[in-house]
Amino acid sequence: MQVITAKLKLNPTAEQKEALREVSLAYRDALNYASQVAFDLNKTSSGNKLQKAVYNELRARFGLGAQMACNVPRQVSATYKSLWTKVKQNVTAIKAGHTKKLYKGLDKAPKYVSRTVTLNYQRDYSFKTEQRVSINTLNGRVVVPYEGYNKHLQLIANCAKIGAAKIVYQRSSKTYYLMVSLEIEAPTIEPTTITRISGVDVGQRYLAVEVDLQNKAKFYSGKAARHKADRYHKARKTLQRKGTRSAKRRLIALSGRERRFIADTNHQIAKQIAKPNSLIGLEDLTGIRDRTKSKSGKRASKKQRKANQNKAKWSFAELHGYIDYKANLVGSLATKVRAHYTSQSCVRCGHTSKANRPNKGLLFRCECCGFELHADLLGSRNIALRTLLVRQDWMSTGILSLSPNVSGNEAKAEILSRFSELRWSLDTSPHCICEPSGEQISGG
Ligand SMILES: [Zn+2]
Known part of the structure; x- marks a missing residue:
């Protein structure tokens, strides 16, 4: 089993693009809000604890759907987890005399800068016929055409197990991409x-x-x-x-x-x-x-x-x-x-x-x-x-x-x-x- 990421270029209409912009900005702001809350909760990395603290606010203030309102605290707590690991590694390294530098990654709430949305397959997004993908936004679904590598398109159309996806915005080309994770069976080779x-x-x-x-x-x-x-x-x-x-x-x-x-x-x-x-x-x-x-x-x-x-x-x-x-x-x-x-x-x-x-x-x-x-x-x-x-x-x-x-x-x-x-x-x-x-x- 191997997990790969297919990068699909989205070709939205002007209206759809606006919807993608809104949802990705709202999601990013929600991440930063949850990050600050986690920080105030003694820099917690507990997903459950954070979810309880932010869920209602994420839905009411940022207009996120139920799934996304769960994804946000999960993503933030994963960030905190990895930062805590670094803090601990730093403490060990200082004790062992490998470094004198103090790690500052958790001195303030980590900030998310790029617009992005994490989407669950079948809930927040799904594939449609004619190379289109349906994506949940703040105001309902948009069905957007996409393009990508032939191999990836075949995998999506055929057997691959489709996992979560991420909307990613590339500033330089003003383009939205959908990064889809696919599980593929590694071929048996003799x-x-x-x-x-x-x-x-x-x-x-x-x-x-x-x-x-x-x-x-x-x-x-x-x-x-x-x-x-x-x-x-x-x-x-x-x-x-x-x-x-x-x-x-x-x-x-x-x-x-x-x-x-x-x-x-x-x-x-x-x-x-x-x-x-x-x-x-x-x-x-x-x-x-x-x-x-x-x-x-x-x-x-x-x-x-x-x-x-x-x-x-x-x-x-x-x-x-x-x-x-x-x-x-x-x-x-x-x-x-x-x-x-x-x-x-x-x-x-x-x-x-x-x-x-x-x-x-x-x-x-x-x-x-x-x-x-x-x-x-x-x-x-x-x-x-x-x-x-x-x-x-x-x-x-x-x-x-x-x-x-x-x-x-x-x-x-x-x-x-x-x-x-x-x-x-x-x-x-x-x-x-x-x-x-x-x-x-x-x-x-
Ligand atoms: Zn020799």
């Missing part, structure tokens, strides 16, 4: 239908480097994309410092654009990486220090810290998620492999050492056998090889472990020793040790 194994390395220089066991490699340059994301980020920081009303408004638009740009770029990369009938290896990045950051903290110079501030944070978890999702659509699977030493292990002789990366540079050079390769390509080759192990285990046991959950040092040592047996057999052909082709992802 190890014998997998004809291709690949590994994907993500990182700072290249957003992704992909290589398969046939030694076809592709570099997804991050230079242009990162540059653009960094510019958004920098502009956002400047506006944040300004703090005026108009700056705040522009800030909201800008952070939306920054987020969408990163998501779009990730989408495009994922689409290319998710090739049919493949087992795609991704690094399990949990528990691994963020390798994608350049120097930070105390070791960084003042200048370096300043530069870091202007760097957008690229979401590799999102990229992994997209690859996983798109892989499923084309009869492929993504799997997580352990990321330890992928940048230090020689794929020719198995020798693993930090010294294999002189000055942590672009070039991997094995101090044992002298094998040389582009460092990022080496990383993805190691991942592809480990993915081959996953496939072998899958063939022999009939069970595919999508994210091998191995804890304990013994088990880890055993896995790493297995990894060190892996060899890239195609390295006898020297023309494969190639310079990246510099494939550009422009996006946006």
Whole structure:
């Protein structure tokens, strides 16, 4: 079972658009009202408690229907819950001496800025014939035509289990979207239908480097994309410092654009990486220090810290998620492999050492056998090889472990020793040790 979000563009008439505007503004105001009430109730995260306190007011003052008047306190208490978690994590981090910064997320009532409405399927919205959707507004229902990706439209028309939806307003294009969550059955894939194994390395220089066991490699340059994301980020920081009303408004638009740009770029990369009938290896990045950051903290110079501030944070978890999702659509699977030493292990002789990366540079050079390769390509080759192990285990046991959950040092040592047996057999052909082709992802 997999939950995906279908983004449907709504094409309302002028009248319907006004109705959508009214309901989404009322809903947003209701969220902010409930947020303040929760704050005054000792920052409660109890949905029931909040519902009792705000329900009548939500119906009378904001004109919300019964369902929406229940959704509002639920959404607000979910926000408080996640903020409380952060507060607690912060307390622990301070105690452990990891930080001195106090988390301020709950110092005042969280504010909802974008217009949005959460809708329950069959109650607040339902699908009609001829690609139209019926949506509950403050003054009854509107039936609005929509458009979207063919795959999503098919899913809606056919078997998918339809869940809650959200109306989202995109300011820049003055467009309303309906984000519908769909549950789809993941296709059953047998190890014998997998004809291709690949590994994907993500990182700072290249957003992704992909290589398969046939030694076809592709570099997804991050230079242009990162540059653009960094510019958004920098502009956002400047506006944040300004703090005026108009700056705040522009800030909201800008952070939306920054987020969408990163998501779009990730989408495009994922689409290319998710090739049919493949087992795609991704690094399990949990528990691994963020390798994608350049120097930070105390070791960084003042200048370096300043530069870091202007760097957008690229979401590799999102990229992994997209690859996983798109892989499923084309009869492929993504799997997580352990990321330890992928940048230090020689794929020719198995020798693993930090010294294999002189000055942590672009070039991997094995101090044992002298094998040389582009460092990022080496990383993805190691991942592809480990993915081959996953496939072998899958063939022999009939069970595919999508994210091998191995804890304990013994088990880890055993896995790493297995990894060190892996060899890239195609390295006898020297023309494969190639310079990246510099494939550009422009996006946006
Ligand atoms: Zn070597």
